[in-house]
Amino acid sequence: MDRRKFLKQSSLGSSLFFVPSFVKAFENVVSSNLGYKRLVIIQLSGGNDGLNTIVPYQNDLYYKERPKLNVAKRDVLKLTDEVGLHPSLAPLNRLYDKGLLTIINNVGYPNPNRSHFRSMDIWQTAVDSNEYSQSGWIGRYLDHYGDAPYSAIQIDESLSLAMKGETKNAIATQDAKSLFNLSRDPYFKNLQNHKNDTHLSEHNLGYLYKAMIEAHSSAKYIFETSKTVSAKKEYPNNKFGKQLKTTAQFINSHLDTKVYYASLNGFDTHSNQLPTQKRLLSQYAEGVETFVQDLKLGGTFDDTLILTFSEFGRRVKQNASSGTDHGTANNLFIIGNQLRKPGLYNKMANLEDLDGNGDLKFEIDFRTIYATVLNKWLDVNDKKILNKSFEKLNFI
Numbered sequence: 025m026d027r028r029k030f031l032k033q034s035s036l037g038s039s040l041f042f043v044p045s046f047v048k049a050f051e052n053v054v055s056s057n058l059g060y061k062r063l064v065i066i067q068l069s070g071g072n073d074g075l076n077t078i079v080p081y082q083n084d085l086y087y088k089e090r091p092k093l094n095v096a097k098r099d100v101l102k103l104t105d106e107v108g109l110h111p112s113l114a115p116l117n118r119l120y121d122k123g124l125l126t127i128i129n130n131v132g133y134p135n136p137n138r139s140h141f142r143s144m145d146i147w148q149t150a151v152d153s154n155e156y157s158q159s160g161w162i163g164r165y166l167d168h169y170g171d172a173p174y175s176a177i178q179i180d181e182s183l184s185l186a187m188k189g190e191t192k193n194a195i196a197t198q199d200a201k202s203l204f205n206l207s208r209d210p211y212f213k214n215l216q217n218h219k220n221d222t223h224l225s226e227h228n229l230g231y232l233y234k235a236m237i238e239a240h241s242s243a244k245y246i247f248e249t250s251k252t253v254s255a256k257k258e259y260p261n262n263k264f265g266k267q268l269k270t271t272a273q274f275i276n277s278h279l280d281t282k283v284y285y286a287s288l289n290g291f292d293t294h295s296n297q298l299p300t301q302k303r304l305l306s307q308y309a310e311g312v313e314t315f316v317q318d319l320k321l322g323g324t325f326d327d328t329l330i331l332t333f334s335e336f337g338r339r340v341k342q343n344a345s346s347g348t349d350h351g352t353a354n355n356l357f358i359i360g361n362q363l364r365k366p367g368l369y370n371k372m373a374n375l376e377d378l379d380g381n382g383d384l385k386f387e388i389d390f391r392t393i394y395a396t397v398l399n400k401w402l403d404v405n406d407k408k409i410l411n412k413s414f415e416k417l418n419f420i
Contacts, residue, residue, distance in 0.1 A: 060164065061273060061327050061401055064224040064284045065162075065186070068334040070306065071140065072292030073301060074354040075340060076382075077113070078127060078372065082106050086340075086377045093297060093342040097258065103127075107372055112305040115313035116357075123357050123366040124316065126419045128393065130373045132353040132386030136336065140292065140350075143335040148392050150410050161281050161394055163189030164409045165402070169282075173242050176283040177274065179267040187285060194283070195242060199270050204247035219399035250277040256321040257314045264288045264307050276322030287380055291334060295345035308332075329401050329420065330359035333390070340375060352379070353386035356393065358419055365419050394419055 046315035076093070080086045081100040100108035101117045109117050119125045135153045137143045149157040159167070162176050167189040169178065176194035178187050187194035197203040253276050267286040274281060288308055293300050312330065319325035337354030340354040353373060373384040396413035407413050 026312040040158065047062065061329070061403070062282055062284065062324075063397060063402060064271060064275075064286070064328060064330045066163050066308075066312070066330065066332040067184075067285070068291050068304075068332065069140075069144070069201050069287055069289045070293070070334070071338060071350055072304075072334040072354065073293060073297065073338045073348050074129075074334070074337040075348075076297075077110050077305065078103075078129065079110060079357050080106060080372055080375065081108050082393065083375055085173075089341045089375070092346060093348065095148075107368070110187060110301070110305050113309045115309040118131040118239065119313065119316065120367065123363065124361060125357060126363050126366050126369050127417065128358065128369045128388060129371065129419075130353045130384060130387035131333070131356045132336070132384075132390070133389055133395065134386075136337065136352040136383075136386070138350040139350070140335060145185060147274040147333065147335050147390060148184055150394055158184035158185075158188070159190045160184070160188050161228075161409060162285070163193060164184050165243060165283070165398065165404065166192040166194060167191075167389075168408055169402075169404050172280065174246055174279060174281050174408050176285070177279075177281050179187075180285075180287065181224075182230040184285065187283075194285075195246075197246070198266075200247040200250045200274070203243045207243035208311070246274070246279060248280055250274055251321075253320055255278040257318045259314050259318075260307060260310045262307055262311075264375060265311045265314070268311045269318075272315055272318040275324050275328060278324075293338070293347045294343065294349060295347040310329050313394070314361065319335045328360065328363045329362075330357075331397065332357040332359070336385060339382055340378060340384065351383045353384040354383075357391070358393075360420070363419060369419055388417075389414065 025356040038167060047321045075086070076095055079095045079100050080417060081095070081097045082105065087094050095110055097254040099111045101111060105119065118124060134152060136148060137153050146153055148160045150155045163186065166176055170192055173193065173195045176187055178184060178194055178196045179198060180196050181198060183196045185196060222370040224239060231297050249271050256267050264286070270283045271286060274284065288304060290300065290304055316325060319328055333356050334354055337351040338348035339351045343349050355386050370387065377385065391410055394415045395406040395410060396419065398404050398409055399416055400420050
């Protein structure tokens, strides 16, 4: 089989290339480094407007800067005498009332970048804003502590940078059955017939071949372990709801997976923000509440921590298109049943003390949150993964 024919026939080549070539009979191996706790990361892509998410409804300056874009005081779901939630977040409010939600305000990083792609890279790689990395923070976690590709799974068609390590990558799949069926592609058997072809060791072909062989084993494990478990709750009928449904299926089937990654897109609200954010926050809150209920019924919620972030917030002042432009600091949500400080972790930013661009000043470096989750929840050496030491917070 020549190279051209190999690449043409192997449809698995592009679809399963995200599985690295380090797996060795991992079905019967359980790493002593991996415990039972799981982390679920939810990315709100586009830069969610944090100021209309956690609303300072008693602040006159908020209403002055957003005369047509504010959340009316009468509609706010009040958390304290000063701040409250966007009305679309009623399901999240119920989690808050039960002590299952911590809200961390003013999260960001020094010398912020307002480009979607660059800022998301910074969040996903956890490097300084003037540095670049080809590996993500979860990928580096896998490098040091993951024994199988399915130690981390992204519920999507492809991997984000966060899930790519220097030597190991996570798995990306929308559901177990599709991944398993893909691994049974007829061309896969054809490839096995050429196992000893000498050119398979040349360039990237040997890597691709091994990755496909190992992907088959991983796909089989995920499918056979999770196929007997079904959702115990009815999820919202949208893409995000389906991601969380699949995640709950994997968690409740007790896959040996430590990290799951999901995302909700569409938060780049330069115009027509009010209806767009209302719809997206509803999808987020309804999906997460159902997800929590499903995990509770499956007996796995106590061992699951959910982290929600967006790559940046928005400007304090509304723009001329009934929207907001790219900002800096934002709020971040931690959901779980073992929170040490549920509720508002810290105060909101001072709207009278903005940076030179009219943006909120960040108070908490997002990497302190990563370090806390890695060290206190996943019980690993955070410095080894983040390449430097960060303060640990006390939300868990």
